[in-house]
Amino acid sequence: MLRGLVASRVTIVDVARAAGVSTSTASVALRGERGVSEATRERVAETAARLGYRVDHRARLLREHNPRAVGVTFSPAQSFHADVVEALYEAAAPAGVDLVLSAVTTSRGVADAVESLLRDRCSALVLVSPDVEGEVLAGWAASVPVVALASPLAVAGVATVATDERAGMALAVDHLVERGHREIVHLDGGDGVMTAQRAAGFRTAMRAHGLDPRVERGGTTEEAGIAAAERLLTASARPTAVVAYNDMAAIGLLLTLRASGIDVPGDLAVVGYDDTRTAALSTIGLTSVSQDPRALAEVALRRLATRADRDALRSSAVPGTSADPDRASDDATAEVGVVTIQPHLVARQTSGSSR
Amino acid sequence: MLRGLVASRVTIVDVARAAGVSTSTASVALRGERGVSEATRERVAETAARLGYRVDHRARLLREHNPRAVGVTFSPAQSFHADVVEALYEAAAPAGVDLVLSAVTTSRGVADAVESLLRDRCSALVLVSPDVEGEVLAGWAASVPVVALASPLAVAGVATVATDERAGMALAVDHLVERGHREIVHLDGGDGVMTAQRAAGFRTAMRAHGLDPRVERGGTTEEAGIAAAERLLTASARPTAVVAYNDMAAIGLLLTLRASGIDVPGDLAVVGYDDTRTAALSTIGLTSVSQDPRALAEVALRRLATRADRDALRSSAVPGTSADPDRASDDATAEVGVVTIQPHLVARQTSGSSR
DNA sequence: TTGTAAGCGTTATCAG
DNA sequence: CTGATAACGCTTACAA
Numbered sequence: 001m002l003r004g005l006v007a008s009r010v011t012i013v014d015v016a017r018a019a020g021v022s023t024s025t026a027s028v029a030l031r032g033e034r035g036v037s038e039a040t041r042e043r044v045a046e047t048a049a050r051l052g053y054r055v056d057h058r059a060r061l062l063r064e065h066n067p068r069a070v071g072v073t074f075s076p077a078q079s080f081h082a083d084v085v086e087a088l089y090e091a092a093a094p095a096g097v098d099l100v101l102s103a104v105t106t107s108r109g110v111a112d113a114v115e116s117l118l119r120d121r122c123s124a125l126v127l128v129s130p131d132v133e134g135e136v137l138a139g140w141a142a143s144v145p146v147v148a149l150a151s152p153l154a155v156a157g158v159a160t161v162a163t164d165e166r167a168g169m170a171l172a173v174d175h176l177v178e179r180g181h182r183e184i185v186h187l188d189g190g191d192g193v194m195t196a197q198r199a200a201g202f203r204t205a206m207r208a209h210g211l212d213p214r215v216e217r218g219g220t221t222e223e224a225g226i227a228a229a230e231r232l233l234t235a236s237a238r239p240t241a242v243v244a245y246n247d248m249a250a251i252g253l254l255l256t257l258r259a260s261g262i263d264v265p266g267d268l269a270v271v272g273y274d275d276t277r278t279a280a281l282s283t284i285g286l287t288s289v290s291q292d293p294r295a296l297a298e299v300a301l302r303r304l305a306t307r308a309d310r311d312a313l314r315s316s317a318v319p320g321t322s323a324d325p326d327r328a329s330d331d332a333t334a335e336v337g338v339v340t341i342q343p344h345l346v347a348r349q350t351s352g353s354s355r
Numbered sequence: 356m357l358r359g360l361v362a363s364r365v366t367i368v369d370v371a372r373a374a375g376v377s378t379s380t381a382s383v384a385l386r387g388e389r390g391v392s393e394a395t396r397e398r399v400a401e402t403a404a405r406l407g408y409r410v411d412h413r414a415r416l417l418r419e420h421n422p423r424a425v426g427v428t429f430s431p432a433q434s435f436h437a438d439v440v441e442a443l444y445e446a447a448a449p450a451g452v453d454l455v456l457s458a459v460t461t462s463r464g465v466a467d468a469v470e471s472l473l474r475d476r477c478s479a480l481v482l483v484s485p486d487v488e489g490e491v492l493a494g495w496a497a498s499v500p501v502v503a504l505a506s507p508l509a510v511a512g513v514a515t516v517a518t519d520e521r522a523g524m525a526l527a528v529d530h531l532v533e534r535g536h537r538e539i540v541h542l543d544g545g546d547g548v549m550t551a552q553r554a555a556g557f558r559t560a561m562r563a564h565g566l567d568p569r570v571e572r573g574g575t576t577e578e579a580g581i582a583a584a585e586r587l588l589t590a591s592a593r594p595t596a597v598v599a600y601n602d603m604a605a606i607g608l609l610l611t612l613r614a615s616g617i618d619v620p621g622d623l624a625v626v627g628y629d630d631t632r633t634a635a636l637s638t639i640g641l642t643s644v645s646q647d648p649r650a651l652a653e654v655a656l657r658r659l660a661t662r663a664d665r666d667a668l669r670s671s672a673v674p675g676t677s678a679d680p681d682r683a684s685d686d687a688t689a690e691v692g693v694v695t696i697q698p699h700l701v702a703r704q705t706s707g708s709s710r
Numbered sequence: 711t712t713g714t715a716a717g718c719g720t721t722a723t724c725a726g
Numbered sequence: 727c728t729g730a731t732a733a734c735g736c737t738t739a740c741a742a
Contacts, residue, residue: 011719022729027721037727052498057474058413059719062734076437077632085431086460093462098471101456105441107448116453119412120475143407222636255638259613277432281577283610366735377713382737392711414735417718 010053019047030055057098069098070304071117073110074128076103078220079248080274080291081128084149087297088126095301104131114140124304127151129193147300150291152197159303160338161296165194168289168343169201170208172243172271175287175345177209179352181241181269184211187218187228187253189245198245198273214239218249225252232268233260240268241351247272247279247288254286254350265352275346285349295341303339365408374402385410412453416476424453425659426472428465429483431458433575434603435629435646436483439504442652443481450656459486469495479659482506484548489513502655505646507552515693516655520549523644523698524556525563527598527626530642530700532564534707536596536624539566542583542608544600545574553600553628569594573604580607587623588615596624596706602631602643609641609705620707630701640704650696658694 016026021040029036029044030053036044047053061069072088074081085101092099100122102113110130117125124145130137134155140146141157148160169186176184186202189195199215206213216231218224225244229252232238244250250272257264264270272279275290371381376395384391384399385408391399402408416424427443429436440456447454455477457468465485472480479500485492489510495501496512503515524541531539541557544550554570561568571586573579580599584607587593599605605627612619619625627634630645 012721013719023719024721024723024730025728028728031721035727040727054470054473054498056417056476056719058417058476059734060721062411062414062417062736063719063721064734076431076440079434082431082437085458089458089460089463099458100475101458103440103444103454103456105444108444118409119453120455143409222633226636226638252636252638255610255636259638278577281581281607281610283581283607283614367737368735378736379714379738380712383712386737390711395711411735414718415737417720418735418737419718 010051012053012055015044015048015051015053018051019044068096069100069120069122070124070126070301071100071102071114071120071122072126072128073102073104073113073117073130076105078129079276079278080150080246080293083274083276083293084128084297087293088301090294091297091301095305097301111136118144126300126304131193145304147303149296149300150194152194154338159300161300161303162338162340163291163296163343164340165197166201166204168273168291169198169243170205171343171345172273172289173202173205173209175347175351176241176243176269176271177211179269182211183214183237183239184241184243185214185216185239187216187225187242187244187249189249190217190219190224192220192245195245202243218245220246220248222248222252222255225249225254226256227252229253229256229260232257233262238268241265241271242268243271243273245273247274247276247286250286250288250350251278251284254284264350269352270350272350279346279348287348287351288346289343290346291343292341299339299341303337365406367408367410370399370403370406370408373406374399423451424455424475424477425479425481425656426455426457426469426475426477427481427483428457428459428468428472428485431460433484434631434633435505435601435648438629438631438648439483439652442648443656445649446652446656450660452656466491473499481655481659486546486548500659502658504651504655505549507549509693514655514658516651516658517693517695518646518651518698519695520552521556521559523628523646524553524598525560526698526700527628527644528557528560528564530702530706531596531598531624531626532566534624537566538569538592538594539596539598540569540571540594542571542573542580542597542599542604544604545572545579547575547600550600557598573600575601575603577603577607577610580604580609581611584608584611584615587612588617593623595622596620596626598626598628600628602627602629602634602641605641605643605705606633606639609639619705624707625705627705634701634703642703642706643701644698645701646698647696654694654696 012026013023016023019026021044025036026044029041030048074085089099100117100120102117104110104113110132126147126149129150130148134153137153137158138155146158148158150162151160154160186199188199203213218228242253244253250270254264254270257268262268272286272288275288278284279286279288367381368378371378374381376399380391381399384396385403429440444454455472455475457472459465459468465487481502481504484505485503489508492508492513493510501513503513505517506515509515541554543554558568573583599608605625609619609625612623617623627641627643630643633639634641634643
């Protein structure tokens, strides 16, 4: 028989024949399941390596009805998403979960990204800050377990894993008030998914201190921060501190202020949100609220796992005895659930913390 | 973990039965191929929609064996990669190809990313600036068409689509020389994939002007730029201009210089590489060499298409083996090779172009 | 125009 | 411990 022109056409049948065993034996041996002798296993493994055999994930998934592939949608342009994706990989590897990424771009909405993932028969979906209506989300959740990550959506049937935005904003406000600030402005996220939550958290935190919460319209990009800085520079009444919607906006703001000779934090303090890699740069030194991507990622995958187990077990008791943070709320609300991750503040130069 | 999950229970058999036709008719109708009456097609389509049917991509690909899925590896942390990924999606959509993304992170090398893509039986691979040996690349290329995007590697059997780095560096140097600079330093990319190419391009361009090419060790991150700036500030002989390896390093450098009261471009001009979104921000205003991600993406996908066509033809007509060294290398040099995209310079404030 | 049947590469079941 | 055999959901000759 002709040797395949393409090496990837080596199938398990070829391996089995070359090793002198049946395909089922080869399959078992290759997967490391018990049921074959050590000698056979070694021979099969060696043959497979020699032939350059690689399992066809598609065929396997087609046969097994319990795929391990989790689909992820994210926006490459958002640096926070990049951090989350990295964290997801870190959390997925030890769990033996395969990640399939699908990007959301200007020309490609969340729906397109999800459709492509669903066609690939991902067993579950993790949507990073999806910009969709709750109903749409619920629609997807009908066919596959869905986790909305870093999202304000609380929809029946979908698990939400998000930062406690109220606490995050309180962290920022308290930090500034402690340092004597009273005139604090929040530059909101404009069309950002979390805009309402963060603005609300800001207002609550300010009022708790008996302060007047001033919120200005901003956005999610550096450009929005730059525009805000320009408005701020020409305004009559300038605040003493600004809490931005995210780090990207905060950095745009910060750089423009500095370029205009404003002393940060002397004349004006700036606090960001997300604690991205850029915020930590020594020349930026942006104080920021950290969303803890690793915790978000871990809990998201764990929730998928528990939901999957429950689906499989149906009515039998769950034997888990861990004291996981998501445990309580998971039991309490059988079907939905918003698991909340506590943020923490990383104090740097822009709030006058470590000059 | 993740057991017992079924993405969608509705199969084409269900649709066919519900519509009162055979599965093959349903298949043909759903794919919009000719061979069924308009009435039947409509009935099947309607039934499918009502039942919430979705094709199982994996089963389809398993059967067709002519998959249209292209695997892509990239690093979420590199902003240039994000630009390329967006451009790839833009180029893929009209061509009707599906993209499958696989990230390269600190804990996950290119090899891991590629293995996962290969298990998914991607028909082809696009590796964005892969950090691997040529031999490894050639190994993958044996089983699937591979395009190395924005890579210096020129390996037999692998198509490379890259920016003309010599031209890019010449653009930067010429631009600075035109503005009267003669003491120009190149901050190289350290471990970056393109370090050797860009440094060589810099040297050539400088010598063409009769100037002494000074190259300093840098890196691919903002941190590297910051470190370089600190060295520069304390150095005895300071150049009048710096060409950085990429925008990230250039921006780290730029911000640190500005924070230290250095006038850019007055005291020192800075030029970056990649023309990332950040470089264009009004407060950054970084002059940069643009790699044109859209052109890179389009050409990469086009090369894959032509290569795939040729493979299809050859496997059906020529019963040769790939073990023939002469033939193989002949073919390789004939159909692969390096396609070069011309870069262009985007002049902004940091080189004193549009003050 | 439509239906029947044979796989694609894998794993699961149930015999030896 | 090992080996036939039947799916998984889909496409595609080939028949009707």
